[in-house]
Amino acid sequence: MRVTREQALELERIEMAAWRDVHAAATSDDRAALAIRSRDLADAFVMSSDREESLLANRVIGLGLHAPVTGDTLDELVAHYRGRVPGFAINLSPFAEPATLQGPFAERGFATFFHHLKWWRDAATYEAPATLLRIRHATADDAAMWAQLAAQVFDWSAPHAGWSARVIGREGWWHGFALDRGIPIGVAAAYVHDGAAWLGFAGTLASHRRQGAQSALLAARIAYVRAAGARVLTLETAPDWPDVPGESLRNAARAGFHPAYERPSWIWPAR
Numbered sequence: 001m002r003v004t005r006e007q008a009l010e011l012e013r014i015e016m017a018a019w020r021d022v023h024a025a026a027t028s029d030d031r032a033a034l035a036i037r038s039r040d041l042a043d044a045f046v047m048s049s050d051r052e053e054s055l056l057a058n059r060v061i062g063l064g065l066h067a068p069v070t071g072d073t074l075d076e077l078v079a080h081y082r083g084r085v086p087g088f089a090i091n092l093s094p095f096a097e098p099a100t101l102q103g104p105f106a107e108r109g110f111a112t113f114f115h116h117l118k119w120w121r122d123a124a125t126y127e128a129p130a131t132l133l134r135i136r137h138a139t140a141d142d143a144a145m146w147a148q149l150a151a152q153v154f155d156w157s158a159p160h161a162g163w164s165a166r167v168i169g170r171e172g173w174w175h176g177f178a179l180d181r182g183i184p185i186g187v188a189a190a191y192v193h194d195g196a197a198w199l200g201f202a203g204t205l206a207s208h209r210r211q212g213a214q215s216a217l218l219a220a221r222i223a224y225v226r227a228a229g230a231r232v233l234t235l236e237t238a239p240d241w242p243d244v245p246g247e248s249l250r251n252a253a254r255a256g257f258h259p260a261y262e263r264p265s266w267i268w269p270a271r
Contacts, residue, residue, distance in 0.1 A: 050084040117238065134178070138177055
């Protein structure tokens with residue numbers, strides 16, 4: 001590990017805070033349309049959206065960081081998701097306790113499936129490489145446009161796009177576009193709270209990748225969170241595996257982020 005336990009707790013805390021705020025933005029119509037049943041359990045955040053099959057929509061973050069994981073907690077998580085979705089993930093920090101969770105996971109039919117690479121950096125300035133693309137802050141008036149483009153990039157359903165639009169303009173958030181001759185072709189967001197920042201929802205249309213959109217959006221987000229008082233920044237990418245595209249990983253490293261740790265996804269049921 002490249003960070004201390006205290007640093008890891010801060011990285012996980014701000015990520016959970018961002019996702020809790022995303023879920024707090026959901027209206028009753030959003031919750032009905034997507035069958036959102038998110039909740040807190042054992043100081044972890046349980047993301048649950050029964051009408052979405054994605055493991056990104058049905059997963060648990062922060063488990064085992066403030067209280068040791070028990071068999072009863074794992075059983076409660078399985079019961080929460082069982083029969084509602086094809087499966088769910090637990091994104092487990094290497095600092096989660098106890099350290100011997102492989103046995104309880106295996107006994108309940110979990111298996112590792114994928115790893116996120118967690119990154120961190122301080123709030124130093126960053127100047128992105130030159131690009132012909134331009135960056136524009138998305139205001140509440142742009143919410144529908146931002147969400148529609150994000151839905152194209154991330155393959156979201158119309159109800160999910162509607163929900164994501166409601167996050168734009170909420171306290172602590174920055175959303176932005178990358179523009180090609182005035183046309184939005186990329187999106188990204190950042191959330192700042194209590195001296196830390198989480199950067200997420202970053203993606204570009206396939207037709208405009210490798211033109212510097214995400215590096216420019218990283219620079220804009222870093223400038224925003226610096227001004228908002230963030231001292232530590234974090235994001236996640238795919239791991240440095242030979243068969244996984246590495247554009248996001250390279251963009252993060254270029255922008256001054258450092259690998260903190262790999263965070264395995266324990267999937268139930270095993271795949």
